[in-house]
Amino acid sequence: MTEASSRAERIRTAVDIGGTFTDVFIQRGDGTIVTAKYPTQADPIEGVLAGMKQAGVSWEDVEFFSHGTTIATNALITRRFPRVAMVTTEGFRDVLEIRRGDRESWDPYDEVAPPIVSRRHRLTVRERIGYDGKVLQALDEDHARDIARILRRREVEAVAVCFVNSFTNPEHEELMAEILQEELPGVSVTTSSDVLPEIFEYERFSTTVANAALVPIIGPYARTLEGRLSESGYANDVLLLHSGGGVMTPAMAERYGARLAASGIAAGAIASRHIARMCGFENSIGFDMGGTSTDVSLTDDGVLGTTNRWSVEFGHPICFPSIEVLTIGAGGGSIAWLDDAGSLRNGPQSAGSDPGPACYGMSGADATNTDANLILGTVGRKLAGGVRELDESQARAAVERIAAPLGLDADTAAQSIIKVANANMADAIRLISIRKGHDPRDFALVGFGGAGPLHAAYLAKDLGIPTVIIPPHPGVTSAMGCMLVDVQHDLTTMYLADAAEVDLGHLAESFRKLQAEGRERLVAEHVAEQDMVFEYYVDTRYMGQWRAIAVPVTMPLTSLDDVVATFHTQHHKEHNYADEQAGVEIYRISVRAIGVTPKPTVEPAQLIDPAEFTPVPIEVRRVLFPDESTRLDTPVYDRAHLPAGAILDGPCIVDQLDSTTVVPPRTTAQVDEWGNLLLRPAV
Structure with missing residues (x-):
């Protein structure tokens, strides 16, 4: 076997299980990307195995496997x-x-x-x-x-x-x-x-x-997954993504199961930051719309928002560190319905993957966003490369049941369903940006998930966001995010002390104990010493407060002056208030123990001269866009045939295995050197 062929067979893979589809992202040793989508199964592990089989990958050739799962969230x-x-x-x-x-x-x-x-x-x-x-x-x-x-x-x-x-x-x-x-x-x-x-x-x-x-x-799920993959030929660690944006082994998942309660959600946020930074944007909003829900995250100056208090169910907090993601019930399968006053609503109820939207032809009778998009023509009659055939007659029948009480025809009702869904998702973006003092016009919007690229351009228009980024593989971007993370453990302990009078020796010893525990966990997860990284944080607050701000510190500790100064700056940024004369106290200390994993790499492509390229559509479809009064002849392009540098004028649709991108009228789309589609208002 040649060195080149051996390198090509070293495969890294990540699998993210969503409510509707199980997404597979694979990178071969030569940099080739392979993706697959498979309907989520009642037994999630069967979906993992089937998705990998569909991608044509042998487990014996896999050297890295990372996994995001909704099993804890669903429970x-x-x-x-x-x-x-x-x-x-x-x-x-x-x-x-x-x-x-x-x-x-x-x-x-x-x-x-x-x-x-x-x-x-x-x-x-x-x-x-x-x-x-x-x-x-x-x-x-x-x-x-x-x-x-x-x-x-x-x-x-x-x-x-x-x-x-x-x-x-x-x-x-x-x-x-x-x-x-x-x-x-x-x-x-x-x-x-x-x-x-x-x-x-x-x-x-x-x-x-x-x-x-x-x-x-x-615990049993992680161990069963580990056993099934071992039986299939996988010989390395199974890594499970946790809410803090890192991964852990089944041994740790058996001990800290609640850390997986926002597993797959964190993957999308990590991937969106990575993609935006590749495109030169340090400020970005991640917009992940799947089959069941929409997850929104925000990166400010290259830093993902985090929280130490979150919940899956309102009123029952989980206080493990987590990437801050706002989730609403808006997805391709979200159901359109009329409230008691006769007003049109959208979600949070979802048709899920079984029976799914009416157009799936699996006994689902409720009108969903997917049904509305099919009627409008923004979605074709096949999903996931033909894995799912869509029945427009079933979709139209379901939407007509919504349209009749409103006195609308099916086309207008479908437009209205999409507009309500877009309004719900735009509100979610406002909550995570404007509510926290950020102007969305200063951010790029990264639209991904199976349904995100269908809606991203409309949300950007509503919010004044100048650039939309659609990743090369939007439907499996969260799975890709699982591949971008490190083994990570967050260890904390209470440490109440006046910052001006703290015993630095005692504080350093407390950090050392946390570091030792973190090192012990990394060793148990087979992380090599040279791959271990430790980050140190002091949670500080004004005397008399109960909210604290985490401030990074460096070792060895010689002074807390920089920590206090940073605290004042951060407090003013978050709360528009700071008092440098007020006393500051330490509330808690934490250590983040990181086991660095190899990351996938992508080489930039050579940009063509767009004037020398004429895109050839695979079909021309009559599409009724949500903001238009009549159907327009709309070219549909195969994304795989669009070279880097190509420019498309809207209206058009870009189709691919895992998603569909809508480029509305008066919008342009350009393929960058990384394979992303950049959507901007036409000049």
């Missing part, structure tokens, strides 16, 4: 959990329901769902740790064993141990976990001092309970 949404219990300190049984004692949101649609653990399965034990970590009341071990026996009779499958003030001293939680493991062999036990050793018991309890509920789901 939280559908509440299909094993039987979960919680053991807590006497007097704290109802923290999950009391929460913070406020409404949190005045939106009448934001209703807090019941806690994951019912009150019957929340049991208390006699123990107490003080705020300073001192034992005020020793754990009553006889009482603890009685609790364990009760849970055994109730046949619980997972237990969350959440003691008050355990973040300062985990001794009692660790002892309770030992007792539970002795009395309940085979039952998963999660302690809050391991999952989230931080103050604020409501957030800590909520995160720990979510983790306890998901570990029995994620």
Whole structure:
């Protein structure tokens, strides 16, 4: 075997499972990109294997596999959990329901769902740790064993141990976990001092309970996936994308299942930042519209927005670090419906992949965005390279059921359905940009997902965004994002101290302990020493505040003057206020342990002279664009035949295996050297 052929066979692959399709992104050793889309299966692992088979790749040739999955997200949404219990300190049984004692949101649609653990399965034990970590009341071990026996009779499958003030001293939680493991062999036990050793018991309890509920789901899934891939010939680590924008192995997923609750969502945000920066944009908005939902992210000055408090279900926070992504129920399968007042609505209900939109011909009767686009002509009669044949008569029948009560014909109703969907998605972009002090006109919009390129140009027009970037493989961009990430663990501990009086030696030692734990995790995941990177952060706040801002620090620590100065600057940027005379305190410290993985590379193509290229359409379609009154003769181009530098004048449609890009009238599209389509208003 020659060196060139050996290099070509070293394959890197990533798979992202969405609500409708399982997306496969593959890069061969010679740089060739292969993509595939396969309908998501009831057993997600079958979809992974089938998608790879469709792509024609042998697992023996794969050297890297990264995976984004919605299994944890779906479990939280559908509440299909094993039987979960919680053991807590006497007097704290109802923290999950009391929460913070406020409404949190005045939106009448934001209703807090019941806690994951019912009150019957929340049991208390006699123990107490003080705020300073001192034992005020020793754990009553006889009482603890009685609790364990009760849970055994109730046949619980997972237990969350959440003691008050355990973040300062985990001794009692660790002892309770030992007792539970002795009395309940085979039952998963999660302690809050391991999952989230931080103050604020409501957030800590909520995160720990979510983790306890998901570990029995994620653990077996990860191990089964690992086993199935090994049987198929894959001989390396299985890497699972987590919400913080890194990956972890099945061994870590078994311990921190809740970190996967925003797995696939984070991949799209990472990919959109990468693509925008390749095109020269440090400010970008990621717009990922799939079959079920739309995910919006924002990158400011090259930095993705992050959050330490997020949720899948309103009112039940998960406080692992996460890339900040706003998700709404707007996708190709989102259902159009009429409310009680007779007004047209769109989503968040979705037809999903089974039965899917009416045009799928699988007994789905509801009109969806895909049905509307098919009627308008912006979508052709085949999806995913012919994997899915679309029936326009079924789509028209479904849309007519919406049109009749409104006194509209099917074409006008289809236009209206798309306009409502676009308005919903534009509002989501406003929330993540304007609401946070960003002007969307200063950003590029990266439109991807199977349906994103269909709608991106209209959203940009509505928001005044000057440039839309459509990646080369928009339908599998999130899968590509899985390939761009590193092994990553975020470790935190409380550290309350006045920044002006802190003992730098003690602070450095606290960082060293977190780093040691991070190193231990990376070693367990087979990361080589030379590939380990550690980042250090100090969460700071003004005295008397409870919101904190994470400020990066460098080692060795010699002073916190730069940290304090950066805090004032960041506080002014985020809140339009800073007081350099006010006292600043440290609230928490964290270490990000990173295992660097090789990244895919793409060579830029030579740009042609657009004046010397005349694109040849594969067909001319009569299309009714949402903002037009009549159908227009619209050329449809095969994206695979558009060279770098080619310029298209709208209206036109660019078709490819994994998506369709709409270039509306009075818009131009140019292929750049990286294969992206850049859409801009015509001059």
